[in-house]
Amino acid sequence: MRIRPTFVLPLLVVALAACGSNGSGSTSSTNAPGPSDSASVSTSAPAGGPITVFAASSLKESFTKIAADFEAANPGAKVTLNFGASSGLATQITQGGPADVFASASQKTMDVVTAAKLADASQVFAVNTMEIATPPQATVAITGLADLAKPNVKVAVCAKEVPCGVAATKLFEANKLTITPATQEVDVKAVLSKVELGEVDAGIVYVTDVNAAGAKVVGVKIPADQNVTTKYPIAIINTSKQAAEAKAFVEYVASAPAQAILQAQGFTSP
């Protein structure tokens, strides 16, 4: 491949622009900063129109099933799911992201949306707790939280700005542990990935994430008296053009079949 000198620098500048700063960045496969990029735009369609649900990453498996069941129970209904860290989703919504429903992993991130007058009331639909995820062929034995404070143990947690990071901080504080993580990922699924790859010895994730990962990680349960709980609120977004469908979806999430799916995943009822 002969590179002609005259084209070298312009070519390089183009390449620099193409894959330069903040280029193809996100490790979370579903969340990208900026509104409207991964969700369908809800237009004013007749009853039974499509709705877009922004949901926390930890709801990925359960909400995918719940959405499919909702579509089956309501012919003509279409649910598009946008998963990501709740804090990032809240930012997207306040920046104009086209959400009809928001299901977040913390009241704090829901408050961001209600404070911006984009949601009125929220209701808690599930409760989650934390668990330690370890790689399958672990070289370091982890039996509980105290093991994470040992010097050679690499721990991955979520970033402090993200709900699961807040929960991890509370977890360590409640148990009086000083743990310096090896990395603070922006998404709970990213923490899970680092554990699955064996790059860290342990990751603090939700119980539901360990269940969802199946054989890819080995979970170490945290006793209830050491654990922290997180409430998951859900709300209809005021700017939704499919208010009726959004309401129907929220009600479905609170109903028995959806609750059964959530509990099978590891959530507990509020």
Added chain:
Amino acid sequence: MVPALLALIFLGLPLLALLIKAPWDRLWQVLTSPTSLDALRLSLTTASAATLVAFIIGVPLAWLLARQEFVGRKFARALVTVPLVLPPVVGGIALLLAFGRRGIVGQYLDQWFGITLPFTTPGVVVAEAFVAMPFLIITVEGALRSLDGRFEDAAATLGASRLTIFRRVTLPLIAPSLIAGAVLTFARALGEFGATITFAGNLPGVTQTLPLAVYVGLEGDPAEAVALSLVLLAVSVTVLVVLRDKWLRTGASA
């Protein structure tokens, strides 16, 4: 005329929006917070180290590609350009699979020497060097190839050794391209995000460079992310200004 104007507006508007929407009232406060200073210091040191690595092993490779015929040269040249077109996060995954704790080379680094690269500052340098080094290699190779060989021949006929020729004839002749390549490499390393967050992780003070701080900042306080973005914008503009004259000339000075 109109399309050109549209292009200008298209490129300029987002940058203008960044300047307009920046939190000017608390800009100084945000930029001098420990997180921001850590990120800035880390970014500058790792980008510099990555550029140095690119120089040490990249320039010899550029020389080899430009001057030496060898089996597989075309393949080597293609290999060098791969990091340019590879999505950075893919680069990060590839680095993990090679140098991670369970990587094909990384596992031996860990077992035999106790060296782990992920989640360390050297890991950041590796990730940045991986994506940025091709810029230097290609620039220098281009410069070497378009160099008028007669100067070096003349020096040889005057009795200069190969090292002297390289030091006193070749190097000064390709110096402008060397500088341009180094600046591009530095800028690319500074702005690297995907490979860094995937391979080196994100830990303030250790691996959280400016682009990572911006991304994480978006999760908590978008205004803070905008403030940090201004710093990166300022660096990018500086790079462009420095390279301004180079665009209009060919890759070599001659």
